[in-house]
Amino acid sequence: MFYRVAQKSALHVFDRIGARAKAQGDGMTLGLTLSIDAMGGDHAPQSILRGVDLFAREYPAARFVLHGDESLITSYLDELPAAKATSKVHHTSDIVPMDAKPSQAMRKRGTSMWNAIASVKAKEASACVSAGNTGALMAVAHLQLRTIEGLHRPAITASWPTPKGQCVVLDVGANVDSDPDQLVDFAIMGEAFSRALYAIERPSIGLLNVGTEDVKGHDDIREAMRLLRLFGTTLNLEVYGFVEGNDISMGKTDVVVTDGYTGNIALKTAEGAARLVGGFLKEALTSGPLSVLGALLASAGLKRLKHRMDPSSSNGGVFLGLNGLVIKSHGGTDARGFANALRVAARLAASSYITQVSDNLKRLSAARAQTQIPTQAMKTTLTVSD
């Protein structure tokens, strides 16, 4: 009896998330074409194509370009009628292996990953979704699509669960150092992203620091805050101020800006802590009907948390700052996870995200010229570490 009550409770939560996502997604897929790296991911192409089918059943207006081995893809599509009816296949026999170095992937044109991004560059598709190697995807996407004009560096964003919804955290790993100019760019991108993906009219922006007072933190972070306050009105940004680590999960702001080193560590640390709490809860339940029940209760909450917290997870991590939309699904994703990544892609494609970022970067450039604060030397080369 307890088992069933607990199970029902867990399903209720998942149903609610699904309903919310569907409500937000209605009407967004008319005229949408998504470019799919069908060969990227641990379970490609099977789980990728099944994910496309799941999404196609939910949003029958969407169209897909599938990049990869045609005969293999076609054999799977025969059993996935919704995907088959809405997809065309662009054949290539080359792939980027999951353990490939970014530099290798950048030199190898014609892979399913390369071609999936090329479809976006050629305006054949509105967004590319891949469950392939993260470093390779980032490098190939950057090489083909380049950064938005006026932007210093792209960033990877994570959608972090909060009691209120989702907090957009960036950068979580595209860069290891970020100067104040880059942090301002991240604020512009994160703000537009939060509005596009979560329909927040005027997202609030926090800058991650070791305290909330103005004197806290190192020089770069304080200079970034000074710039955000100086240009906030011109850029129409809702600058909240400094936030601390615990404020992310509490949802104090809609966007949290940080450098890629700190963001990556914060994200992984939170994942570890969440897993630890699960372990401690299980440890606390040692006998009787509580063991079974406790494990069930913990797994419902933890699965949801894990699922929604991982930057490269099934709900889609996004490389912000490129002239095109590239969504990274988790390498080990299942069909449902890949369908979630497709939802993220669809929602972003239906928004004016890139235009909003581009417009704000132009405003920033004009405001800088007026106040005679030069930007630092442009660094447009993406660091590729093998």
Added chain:
Amino acid sequence: MFYRVAQKSALHVFDRIGARAKAQGDGMTLGLTLSIDAMGGDHAPQSILRGVDLFAREYPAARFVLHGDESLITSYLDELPAAKATSKVHHTSDIVPMDAKPSQAMRKRGTSMWNAIASVKAKEASACVSAGNTGALMAVAHLQLRTIEGLHRPAITASWPTPKGQCVVLDVGANVDSDPDQLVDFAIMGEAFSRALYAIERPSIGLLNVGTEDVKGHDDIREAMRLLRLFGTTLNLEVYGFVEGNDISMGKTDVVVTDGYTGNIALKTAEGAARLVGGFLKEALTSGPLSVLGALLASAGLKRLKHRMDPSSSNGGVFLGLNGLVIKSHGGTDARGFANALRVAARLAASSYITQVSDNLKRLSAARAQTQIPTQAMKTTLTVSD
């Protein structure tokens, strides 16, 4: 019925922690005198003195010097026979307010905080414990005790719960920038601290980074790893290598070294994530007997986690690197929490922690001279931000 089973399960966990602490503490208090800032903390002197009494009942050989308002302290001691029998009171009417700026505290001699540290400097006590203002305590302790010779900067350490026990993480907030030399110092201090407090013979050391490969991270972190590997054998350190954020909670290494900015953010982020998991678990339980039960289960695990994770929490955050032991108890601590901080102080005082650190710093200095790698300019001034 369920309520009682859950309660019993929670109590069982706390009992086990208590038993473990007692087993480790046996015999450590003979000849021990602790200096107490009786006026520091939100509930001082009442919860402070009750904490002393709790500890004194457990370890009747320990002695205490209580700094603060004599008549006030005496009136409380009349109802705390174990504390009364083992304490002497050093009167002062001055205190450091909980909202005092560090610079104010540094200028005000004769406060209960100042005098509590002075007792350690004068070798009247082996360690000082205070639940007062963190910034003020750090500044006053540094001013009076100074750093261990050869050390660049002190650090604050947090004891982080893992499935195996405790991971020592430092720095979690004493510094905002840390160069490679300082990170090597932190490794030396963290290693000795882990051995002293958790009786780990040869603690393994990880350096926090965004990946585990040698090429990952920024220049400073890679240089720190190069130095650790270069001097590891001389210093008899077990250098594991780079670790990632999630490795902290999983207990991959006994010590995790990081700069104060990243460490502070990682710690607070983990606290926030743990709280979020609790919230999600409660949210998942919406009706029937599960609501009550779920909340109970979560609170047992979460309380333990929260209790053990907070660096300045009741189990005692420690300022490492000074010529004397200073333990910071959480400002809002209750008697049991303060007694825990006293246990940390007692265990450290019974160890040769400072000598071990000092010896290793001398070895490092000699090794540096041989390999002709000069240390960077010594920075012995502690940053005090108001």
